Amino acid sequence: MSRELPTAFAIGEALRIALAGDPDVILMGEDVAGGGTRPAGTDEAGGILGATRGLIKEFGPERILDTPISEMALLGAAVGAAATGMRPVVELMFMDFLGVCFDPLLNQAAKFRYMFGGKARLPLTVRTVTGAGMHAAAQHSQSLYWITSGIPGLKTVIPSNAGDAKGLLLSAIRCDDPVIFCEPKQILFLSSEVPEGDYEIPIGKANLVRQGGDVSLVGMGATVNIALQAASQLAQEGIQADVLDLRSLQPLDEEAILTTLGKTGRLIVIDEATPRCGIASDVAALCVDKGFDLLNAPVKRVTAPFSPVPFSRVLEEAYLPTPQKVIDAVHELF
Amino acid sequence: MSRELPTAFAIGEALRIALAGDPDVILMGEDVAGGGTRPAGTDEAGGILGATRGLIKEFGPERILDTPISEMALLGAAVGAAATGMRPVVELMFMDFLGVCFDPLLNQAAKFRYMFGGKARLPLTVRTVTGAGMHAAAQHSQSLYWITSGIPGLKTVIPSNAGDAKGLLLSAIRCDDPVIFCEPKQILFLSSEVPEGDYEIPIGKANLVRQGGDVSLVGMGATVNIALQAASQLAQEGIQADVLDLRSLQPLDEEAILTTLGKTGRLIVIDEATPRCGIASDVAALCVDKGFDLLNAPVKRVTAPFSPVPFSRVLEEAYLPTPQKVIDAVHELF
C-alpha cells in the first residue's frame, strides 16, 4: 500500500525507527524536543521546521535533548559522545550556521579516525536544512554541501524526495562515519511516496531516476525535480534524457556518472549551490578525466550564480536553477 | 640591483610599506606585536613564524595589535572595523583555524556588500599559513583555500615566491574587498628575488612563468615550483611545457587558462589541496566547458589524496604532489 508524506514527516519517521532500534541513538539540537526539554505533553515545536515533533513523548528527555544556542558546544559534544559510544543525531538548524561550529566537523569528526591511526569510530549524523526558495536571504539559504563534501573523513548525502530522505537518513545514522544529511528547503514540504517500515538506501550510490539516451542530466536534492521537469519538456522536442540523482555527494558514485555519460556522450550537472569549487565542477572534472573518450560535447554546469542568495522573490527566482535554464543548456549541446 | 629574500621577509616588507602609506591599515593577530602588545623593544616574536617581527617598534601598539586566542572575536572585530573605516590586516596563524572563526568570513565579510545593496566596503585582508611540508599533521597543514575561493564575496590569492608575495599582499591590503592571502609553508622560508619599493601585482591575473607548447602545467603556491621542476625534466625528453601560476584563486583568470590550453591542447593542474571540490576541479571544469574544442587529451589533476594530512615524514612525502607525479601524469597524455 503506497502512501505519500512530506519529506519532513519522512525524516521524523526515520528518526523514530532509528531511536526505537538502537538505544545509543540520541537527538540533540535547538528545540528538537520542543524547547527546554520539558516533560512529555509540551512538544508542540520539534525543531524550527517541526521534523522532530512528537519524539520527546515517545523517547523522553534523556534521548531527545534540547540545547542552548551554542552550536560549537553542540557539535563538539556530539563528536565527543560519538567517539565514546553514543550515536548522536544533531540538528544544525540551517547549514549556514556551519560558520559558528565548523571546527568540530573540519578538524575533529573528519580527522579522528585517521589521526588516531584507525582507532576511532565516529557514528555521528548532522541533519541540516540547505538551500534557497523561502526568501530567507543570504544567511539562511546556502547550499554549503560542497564544503562538507570536500573534507576527507566526512560523508555527505542529500535526498531529492521523501522516500529517499527516510532511507538515506537511516543509512546515515547507522553508518560508523560522520555523515552530513542535507535537507533541501524546496523538498521539505513536498510529498512523495514513502515506503512503510525500516529500509536503507546505501550511501555512495546514485540513482538513475529516468532513462533516456540523448543527454545526461545529473542533479542532487531539489535539482533532481528540476532535471525531471526539463526532461519531460525535452521529450516533447524528441530529446530523451537520462536523469541521475546523485543522492550521495561524498562518496561520489563515479561509476554511475560515467555509465550515463557513456550512453549519451553529453552531460549537464544541475546544482543549486554556487559554481566555484562545487559538486558540479567535480562531476565535470571527472568527465574530462576518466570520461574523456566518452564526451561528445562540452559539459555544462547549471548552478546558482557566484553571488550570495538574494532576498527579493524576483531575485531569488533568477538565482535558482530552473527547468528552462537546463533546457537552454541542453540546446547548447546539440 | 636585485636581491633575494625569504618569502616571510617579503611579507614583512609589504606590511611595512602598507602601514607607512595608509594610517587606516592596522595589524591584528596572536603575538603579531610580539606578545601582549608590549612597549617597543620587546618584539622578539612577531607572529609564530616571525613575519611581523619589528613592526611594533616602527608603528606602535595602536596599529600592531596582539589579540587573545579568540579568533572568532578577532575576525569578527576585523570585519566590524573594516566596515567602519579601518583597513585591517589579520593574521590567522594557520588556515586550519578557520574552524573556529568561519562565520565572520562566510556570513559577514563575504556578504555585507551584497546584502546591504552595495552600501558596504570591506577592505579586510586575512593572512594565513597554508599547506603541508613541516610534519605539522592533520590540523596544521591543510590547504583550505578552496573553501574561501568558493564563497562569493571573498577573494583569495596565493603567491608562489617571495617577490609575488610582496606585490600580491600590497594589492590585497589596498583592495576594497575582503581578501584571503595564503602563505604556503613550503615557500615561506625559500628565498627569491624581491624588487625594492612599492609595487602591486593585480588580483585576478595569472602569470605564465614558463613558455612551452606541448602541455600546460597549471599550479598555485608551492606547486608552481613543482611544475617548474617537472617542466625542466620534461624538456630533457623533448616535451616543452607552459607553466601557469594562477596567483589568484578567486577571481580565477579563465582567459589565461584557456589561452595556454589553446596553445597546447593538453592541461594538468597541480594542487596541494585535497581533490574534491577544489581549484583543480574548477580548472578542469572550465576546460571541458569553454575549452572543449581546444582539448586534445583528458585534463589530469595532480593533487593530494582524499585524506587528512599525515604526520610521518614518509607519509607526508607520499601525500604531497611531486615533480615525478606531474611527469607521470604528462606521460598519460601523450
Place this chain on the structure above:
Amino acid sequence: MQLTYERVLGAYRTMRMIRSFEEKLVELVNLGKMSGFLHVYLGEEAVAAGVCAQLGEHDYVASTHRGHGHAIAKGVDVRGMMAELFGRRTGTCKGKGGSMHIADIDKGMLGANGIVGAGIPLATGAALTAKLKKTGGVAVAFFGDGASNQGAFHESLNLASIWKLPAVYVVENNGWGEFTPTDYVVPVKDIAERARSYAMPALIADGMDFFDVFAKAGEAIARARSGGGPTLLECKTYRFAGHYVGDALAYRPKDEAEKWMTERDPLRGFAERVLSDGLLNQDDLQRVDGEVSRHIEDAVKAAEAAPFPDASEVTTDVYADSHRRG
C-alpha cells in the same frame, strides 16, 4: 543627556513607529502580501528607543535577527525598510537583504543579522575604529539572552575589556530563545553576572521602561565615551509575539504573555508616565500616533508601487572591485 520635550516626543515617536511598523508587517504577512523570515520586536520597543536616544551620528549599533526596532531607533528610513521587506529595488538594501539584513552603515546601523551572536564582534570592531580614529564614537551590540550562550559573546566581551573599547553590550533578555525558556539554558539569574568574567561593569535595566533604559544606557555610554571601557547592560524585557511571524506560540504559557502585555506594555507605561509627569500631553501623543500611522500607510503604498529589482541585479554588488592606493 537631557530629556528635553523634543527628546521625549522623539522617544515616543520611535516606540510608536516600531510598534506600528511591525503590527503592519504582521498584518501584511497574514494577508499573504509579505514573506520571508520575519522576527518582530513588539514589546521590546523601550530597549532600542532608550539606548539609541543616547546615541548620535558617529555611534554604531549592530543588531540581530529581530532588528527592525534597532534600525528604526537608529534612524534608518522607514520607507526604505518597508520597501526592502516587499523586496523592492527602492528598499534599504535594494531588495537584496530583507528583514534579517537591514543595514545602513552611513546611519551607524551595521545590520540586522541572521546569525545569533554575530553582531557582537562586529560592534566590537566598530568600537575599535572609534578608539583608533578617536571619533568619540561608541558602538552598541544588541543581542538576545540566547545569544549570550554563543562563543562570540565570550570572546568579544573579553577582547573589549582588555582593550578598553568604547562599546556597550546590550543583552535583551526577553525570557525566550526561540521556543526555549531562558532559565533552561542560562543557569544564572542575571546575564549581567557574566560581565565579571571579563572584569567588566554591568548594569540591569527594566527593559519595559524607557526611562530606566535611557538612564542606564546613558551611564554605560558615558563611561565608554570617556575612555572608561565597555559595559554589559542587561535589559529585562519580553517578546509579545511569537519567535517569528507565523509562530503558533503553543509552547508558551498564555497567562505569562498576557500578564506582560497587560501590565508592562512599554508604550502604555511610557504614556502614563509622561502624562502624569506633565512631560507630554494627550495631544502630543495623539499627534504622533496619527503621524506615524500615516507614515506607515504611505510607506506601504510606496513600497507596493515600487519596482522590483531587475533579474540582472542578482549578480551585482558582490564585489567593490575598487582599490585604494597607499
Place this chain on the structure above:
Amino acid sequence: MQLTYERVLGAYRTMRMIRSFEEKLVELVNLGKMSGFLHVYLGEEAVAAGVCAQLGEHDYVASTHRGHGHAIAKGVDVRGMMAELFGRRTGTCKGKGGSMHIADIDKGMLGANGIVGAGIPLATGAALTAKLKKTGGVAVAFFGDGASNQGAFHESLNLASIWKLPAVYVVENNGWGEFTPTDYVVPVKDIAERARSYAMPALIADGMDFFDVFAKAGEAIARARSGGGPTLLECKTYRFAGHYVGDALAYRPKDEAEKWMTERDPLRGFAERVLSDGLLNQDDLQRVDGEVSRHIEDAVKAAEAAPFPDASEVTTDVYADSHRRG
C-alpha cells in the same frame, strides 16, 4: 581516593616519566633526530599526574597541543608514543598523528588536540555518554589559560552546567599563551572566577604541588561522579620550557622562569614532601628514576628500529565504512 604507598609511587613514576620523556624529546629535536610541532609539558607534571591519579578505566580525558603529560598520566603506552613521534608504524597512531594527535580512546584518552580549546566540548560529550549510559565515569578536559578565551570554553561549560554533566574542566594556568603573558589577555585574577557565569563551582589548586592537585581534583571528580555536576578547577602552574621546542624564549623574563624552576619544581617538591613525610624513601625514588630512564632509552631504541609506515597507508583509515544495523 586513598594515597597508598603504591599510589604515591605511581604518582612519582608518572611525573618522572613525563619529565624524562620530554627531556629526551628536546634532546632528540636538538640532535635533528625528531621533527614536527612539539610542545612540552615540563614543569606542569603535577597537574596531569594529580588529576589522573583520581581517574580510572572508564573515565575520559581530552587534551591539548601540550598533550604528552596527559597521555602518559592517563596510561597511554610510552613506547607507542615515542614511536609515534618518530613517525613509525608502531606508533600509537601508526605515525599518522604525531605529537599533537596522540590518542588512545580505549585508555580513555580522547586525543591531544592541535586546536586551542577544541578538547573542551569533546570532554563535554564524553561526559554526556557517561551520564546517559550510566557508566559512573567522569570526563576531564585539560586546557590552557589561553584556551579560556575561546568560545568553545564558554559554550561547553554552560552546556555541562545546565545538563549537570559529570565533567571536570581543568585549566592549566601557566602564565603564558604562546608568547603572550596571561595577564594581558585574561582580565580577571583567577580564571576560576569564570565558573560563576555558569553557576558552576570552582576550585583553585597549586599546580606545582601534586598533593594539592590530587585533593582538589578528588573533590571535583567525586562531585561529578555522584551526580553533582561539573567543576572548573584552575591549576596555577608554569611552563618551564618555551612554547614549542625550538622557541628561543626571548620574550620571557629569564628571572621569572628561573624562580619557578628553582623554587617550585613539582618533582623536587614532591620528593621533598614524600621523603619528609616518610611516604617513600630515597631508594624508592632512585629505583623509579632508573626504571623510567631505562624505559625511555628502550623506547627510543625500539622506535628508531621500527619500520616507517608504507607510503600506501597514506589513504587508509579515512573512513570506517562499517555500518550498524538498528
